[in-house]
Amino acid sequence: MSSAQSRRPGEGPPDAVVSVLRDDGTLDPAHDPGLSDEDVRTLYRALVQTRQLDERFVQLQRQGRIGFHVGSLGEEAAILGSAWAMRKNDWLFPCYREFGAALMRGLPLQTLCDNMFGNANDTVKGRQMPCHYTCRAVGWASISSPVGTQITHAVGTAWAAKIRREDSASLVYFGDGATSSSDFHSGLNFAGVFRLPVVFLCRNNGWAISVPVERQSATRTFAEKAVAYGIPGVRVDGNDLFAVVSVTQKALERGIRGEGPTLIEAITYRMGGHSTSDDPNRYRETEAVEAWAGRDPIERVRRYLETRGAWSDAEQARLTADIDQRFRDAVAIAEKTPLPALETMFEDVYAKVPWHLAEQRAELVAGPRPGVSHG
Amino acid sequence: MSVSNMVQAINDALRIAMRSDQRVVVLGEDVGKVGGVFRVTAGLQEEFGEERVIDTPLSENGIVGGAIGMALYGILPVVEIQFADFIWPAYDQIVNELAKYRYRSGGEYSAKIVIRTPVGGGIRGGHYHSQHPEAAFIGVPGLKVVIPSNPYDAKGLLLASIRDPDPVIFLEPKRIYRAAKGEVPEGDYLVPLESANVVRPGRHVTVLAYGAMLYEALDAANKASEKGVDAEVIDLRTLWPLDINTVLESVKRTGRLVVVHEAPRTNGFGAELVTLITERCFFNLEAPPVRVTGFDTPFPYTLEMEYLPLSHRILPAILSVARS
Numbered sequence: 146m147s148s149a150q151s152r153r154p155g156e157g158p159p160d161a162v163v164s165v166l167r168d169d170g171t172l173d174p175a176h177d178p179g180l181s182d183e184d185v186r187t188l189y190r191a192l193v194q195t196r197q198l199d200e201r202f203v204q205l206q207r208q209g210r211i212g213f214h215v216g217s218l219g220e221e222a223a224i225l226g227s228a229w230a231m232r233k234n235d236w237l238f239p240c241y242r243e244f245g246a247a248l249m250r251g252l253p254l255q256t257l258c259d260n261m262f263g264n265a266n267d268t269v270k271g272r273q274m275p276c277h278y279t280c281r282a283v284g285w286a287s288i289s290s291p292v293g294t295q296i297t298h299a300v301g302t303a304w305a306a307k308i309r310r311e312d313s314a315s316l317v318y319f320g321d322g323a324t325s326s327s328d329f330h331s332g333l334n335f336a337g338v339f340r341l342p343v344v345f346l347c348r349n350n351g352w353a354i355s356v357p358v359e360r361q362s363a364t365r366t367f368a369e370k371a372v373a374y375g376i377p378g379v380r381v382d383g384n385d386l387f388a389v390v391s392v393t394q395k396a397l398e399r400g401i402r403g404e405g406p407t408l409i410e411a412i413t414y415r416m417g418g419h420s421t422s423d424d425p426n427r428y429r430e431t432e433a434v435e436a437w438a439g440r441d442p443i444e445r446v447r448r449y450l451e452t453r454g455a456w457s458d459a460e461q462a463r464l465t466a467d468i469d470q471r472f473r474d475a476v477a478i479a480e481k482t483p484l485p486a487l488e489t490m491f492e493d494v495y496a497k498v499p500w501h502l503a504e505q506r507a508e509l510v511a512g513p514r515p516g517v518s519h520g
Numbered sequence: 521m522s523v524s525n526m527v528q529a530i531n532d533a534l535r536i537a538m539r540s541d542q543r544v545v546v547l548g549e550d551v552g553k554v555g556g557v558f559r560v561t562a563g564l565q566e567e568f569g570e571e572r573v574i575d576t577p578l579s580e581n582g583i584v585g586g587a588i589g590m591a592l593y594g595i596l597p598v599v600e601i602q603f604a605d606f607i608w609p610a611y612d613q614i615v616n617e618l619a620k621y622r623y624r625s626g627g628e629y630s631a632k633i634v635i636r637t638p639v640g641g642g643i644r645g646g647h648y649h650s651q652h653p654e655a656a657f658i659g660v661p662g663l664k665v666v667i668p669s670n671p672y673d674a675k676g677l678l679l680a681s682i683r684d685p686d687p688v689i690f691l692e693p694k695r696i697y698r699a700a701k702g703e704v705p706e707g708d709y710l711v712p713l714e715s716a717n718v719v720r721p722g723r724h725v726t727v728l729a730y731g732a733m734l735y736e737a738l739d740a741a742n743k744a745s746e747k748g749v750d751a752e753v754i755d756l757r758t759l760w761p762l763d764i765n766t767v768l769e770s771v772k773r774t775g776r777l778v779v780v781h782e783a784p785r786t787n788g789f790g791a792e793l794v795t796l797i798t799e800r801c802f803f804n805l806e807a808p809p810v811r812v813t814g815f816d817t818p819f820p821y822t823l824e825m826e827y828l829p830l831s832h833r834i835l836p837a838i839l840s841v842a843r844s
Contacts, residue, residue, distance in 0.1 A: 236593075269626040279625040286592065287625035291616050297582055298617070301589015308545065308571050308595060315589075327609065331582030338577055493627045494661050496685035499714070499761040 160366060162380045162412060165387035166445055170452035178230075178391040182455045188229060188249075188386060189450060190464055192443045195221045195245025197468045199417075201476075202261060202275075206421040210480065211261045212519070213275045217242045219384070219416030220350055222442030224318070225249055226389030227346050227411070230397055231316050238286045238299040238317040241276050242348075250283040258475040264482040270492070271485040292353075293319055293326030296345070300332045303341040303400070314342035314400045316393070322353025324370060325361050333408065337374040342400025344393060345408045348383060350415035355428040368410035376406050383411030384442035413442070524704040526697045529671035530560050530636070533678040534598065536708050538568050541596060544682065547574040548583055548600030557602055558638060558697055580610035584635065588617055591631040598682060601637040604691065605648045610635075611656070618687050619662030634681050638694035639667070640732050640782050641814075642828055646821040652731070652782040652814070655789050657689045658760040665759040666713060667691040669734040671702045673757060676711030684713055693731035700735075716763035718770065722752035725776035725842045728767065728793055730756045733780045733829060740834035749842040751778075759789060764796065771797050775806035776841045780829050785813040807844040810837045 165176045180188070199216040206214045217224055220242065228246035231237060237246065244257055256268055260278035263271035268279050269287075277288040286298060299317035306313035323329055324347060336343045347367050351358055364370060371378025377399070381392045389411055396407035414437040418425045425434075450456035491498055491506040498506070524532065538544045546561055546568075552575035555562030565573035576583050580601055587597035601607045607614075614635070621631035641650035657665045664686050668674035674692070681688040719734065720741050729737035734755050741751035752770050756762065771777050777797060779790040790811040798809065812829040820827050 267626070268628060269624055272626070273624050277624070279628045281625075281628040287621060287629055289616055289620070289624065291612060294585065294612060294617050297585025297613070298589035298592065300582075301586040301591070302593040303589070304586055305590040305593035305595040308590075309593075313593075327579075327581055328585055328613075331577075331579040331585060334577055334579065335582045335586055493623045495664075495761075496622070496630070500764060501761060 160380070162382050163388045163392050164382040164385050165391055166385045166449060170449050172387055176388060176391040178387055178394055180387065180390065182450070182453060185446065185450060186455060188225060189443070189446050189456065191225050191245060191249040192221045192386070192446060193464055194248065194468050195225065196443060197465060198244070198472060201469075201472050203421060205261070205476070211275050212263075213421055214261070215241050215276045215420040216417050217245060219437060219442070220348055220413045221245055222386040222446070223346075223348050223383035223389055223411035223413045226386045227316060227344070227393040227409070230390050230393035231314070231344075233284070234313050235397070236284050236286060236299065236302045236313065236315040238295040238315060239288050240292075240295065240318045240320060240323070241288050241290065243318050244276060244278070247278070247280055247283065247285050250285065252278070252280045252283055252285065254471055255475045255478060256280065258479040259482065262479040262482070263484070264479055265485045266479075266482050267485070270489045293323035293328040295319070296323065296326075296328045296332035297335070299343055300336045300341055303336065303343045304339060307339070307341055312401065314344065314397055316344040316346055318346050318348065320353060321347060321349045321351070321358050321361050321367060322356065323347070324367055333371070333374040333376065333406070336406040337376045340403065340405035342397070343406040344396045344400065345406060346393070347408065347410050348413055349410050350413050352415050352419070352425075352429070354419040354423060366410060368408060371408040376408060378408040378410065380410045380412060383413030384440045384445065386442060386446050521703050521705055523701055524671045525699075525701050526668070526671050526674050526692065527558060527560050529675040529704050530678055530692065531562060531564070532704065533675040534561060534564060535567065537598070537679060537682045538564065538572065540708065543594065543596040544598060545572045545574065545590065545595055546598050546600065547576050547587060549576060549578055549602050551575060551600050556600060558694065560636070560692070561600065580606055580608075581613050584610035584613040584618065584633075587633045588613065588621065588631045591633050592629055596632060596682065598634045598636060601635060603649050604637040604639040604653055605651045607637055607653070614657070614663070615660050619660045623662060630685065632685060632687060634678075634688045634690055636678070636690045636692060638697070639691045640693045640695050641819055641824050642695040642732065644821070644824070647818050650819040650824065654691060654759055654781075655783055655787060658789055658792070662687065664688045664713060664761065665691065666757065667693065667731045667759060668757065669693065669696070669731055669755050670700050671704045673711050673717070675704055676709050677713070677757060679708065680710040680713050683710070691731065695732040696735065711757070713758045714761050714763050715757065716766040717755045717757055718752065718766065719755045720751070720753040722750040722774070724750045724774055725752070725778060725838055726767075726770040726774045727751050727753045727778045727780065727834070727838060728756060729753060729780040730759065731782070733782055736829065736831045737780050737834055739831040740838055743831070743835050744838045744842070747839060749839055751838050751842070762796070767793075767797065768800055772801050772804045775804050777805070777809040778812060778834065778837050778841055779809065780812045780834055782814045782828060784816045785811055786816050788813055807841050810841050812837045
């Protein structure tokens with residue numbers, strides 16, 4: 146294994162971190178993904194929307210109106226930039242922090258809100274926790290809570306596309322914690338062996354709930370794990386939208402050319418708790434968080450646009466007002482939509498309801514009600 | 521019509537499935553070039569190529585996880601797990617992903633795969649080539665669990681499993697892979713899932729069995745008839761969802777029940793069968809039901825024939841239940 150192979154499609158020494166957006170608002174031409182101002186404006190709106198909705202969902206949870214939220218505060222560029230690079234016919238396998246990317250690909254905000262409330266219009270029929278929505282129409286796989294299990298699925302869709310000689314790649318999101326899972330190992334190994342078009346996007350956000358990266362791995366970087374699978378590994382500034390788009394595009398192109406998968410380590414920081422159920426003040430110092438605040442991925446894009454005269458305070462005000470309005474409208478509908486009917490509990494376990502579930506359905510429908518609602 | 525063993529019949533089913541449906545692929549450890557350690561997939565790679573009959577790295581969770589992704593895309597993977605004893609690395613994928621995919625996506629997706637895996641003891645396999653872990657899959661909502669006992673059923677049930685819309689765990693009793701022989705039609709046919717087979721009609725006691733132990737139950741039933749006890753032996757064939765009607769009809773008629781399985785007794789499928797039946801026909805029962813099973817120990821090597829619920833242990837159970 147040559148170190149050169151382990152470094153592609155990023156360049157420079159093994160520890161080098163690909164970055165594009167300079168502090169002065171200009172782009173490093175070596176990795177400039179060539180986004181138009183309109184592209185960047187679209188991405189910026191999606192970034193702002195993601196952050197704003199994150200805040201609103203946390204408020205809803207604190208108010209007791211939804212049961213749970215798992216956010217992406219500080220990681221928005223890593224999530225949206227990588228999704229931007231993928232095509233319509235590609236598959237995305239979320240971890241559970243990526244609703245912003247799903248919205249950008251076309252998940253209706255109403256569908257997301259219906260999932261947050263687990264109501265009758267929820268596409269997953271109230272069967273899963275909030276943030277576990279599905280959207281087949283935009284190539285968005287189903288979400289499960291176990292860490293890392295989606296990695297092998299992303300390998301499977303890319304494998305199927307290769308068997309069928311169809312042009313479809315996959316991108317799978319996971320965190321630094323998932324690199325310790327057996328599915329990470331199996332997924333990267335299989336994708337390497339069969340040279341499959343998979344982009345493994347590891348968001349190194351510093352934490353797996355309360356456990357820091359030093360406790361996940363003795364390697365200096367997560368990208369270097371790629372060497373063990375004979376595939377390229379690249380580190381990228383995950384708070385640099387342009388850099389994330391660039392390395393993901395290159396990884397995708399590599400996959401499309403039949404050269405196999407790429408592991409991307411997007412270096413970012415989880416600015417919030419693991420989820421609304423977590424208080425990060427119990428295990429980390431605020432200084433570390435403050436250090437990252439100066440590298441806010443959304444502010445950096447805004448400065449870039451402003452430098453080019455492509456964004457204004459007035460547009461910002463209109464954008465945030467518009468997001469809030471759409472959020473309020475969607476929540477109002479979601480909140481007054483009834484819960485799923487009792488019978489739906491027994492649907493979709495099997496393609497047809499078998500006798501024992503029919504029996505249990507009748508038992509539930511006829512039986513006493515609990516008198517308490519969940520949450 | 522020709523006489524085949526189980527291995528040939530399953531191979532035949534795979535070949536027919538792959539010829540009739542381009543979506544079907546076979547993947548697993550050693551399934552390609554060598555045709556499987558039991559030769560069940562012999563010759564398939566020659567006919568269908570390396571892209572449809574795939575030798576994978578040695579990783580059960582990678583195989584099943586990869587197959588789930590294939591299924592999402594629209595491929596129909598038939599996975600081989602070399603021995604059921606080695607399926608546990610894939611258990612997370614099976615329980616948390618495969619079994620729940622349709623449900624948790626509200627029906628937007630389904631992950632249709634068939635997992636074939638050899639089960640059972642009596643082949644000098646020790647702890648790790650002998651286990652019979654059906655109960656670990658029967659208890660998982662979303663899975664179907666199938667086990668044939670003869671070549672005709674093996675072919676028809678596997679074709680039915682591949683064409684069924686739900687994920688199926690297809691258990692292959694390896695002790696009778698070659699010992700069980702029978703007439704197998706050449707073409708395409710199905711043995712419907714969820715249909716038990718009354719193999720030996722009888723009046724006095726119902727014996728429920730499946731897989732390799734079916735033959736032990738039949739042997740015991742034949743010996744019981746010499747002592748004036750007429751036992752009805754039912755091959756369950758699909759363990760879950762169970763063909764409850766066939767079972768209940770029999771037990772209501774005989775009033776007596778013996779359940780046979782290789783797996784350990786505690787929390788074994790026998791516990792569920794006895795409960796289901798007792799709940800529904802307690803007042804038809806003339807005697808307490810009896811389970812004849814493997815013991816609650818790890819599967820032993822040297823003493824495996826003492827561990828297995830063979831005919832010599834089933835016969836006294838039939839006689840005592842019939843006479844109590």
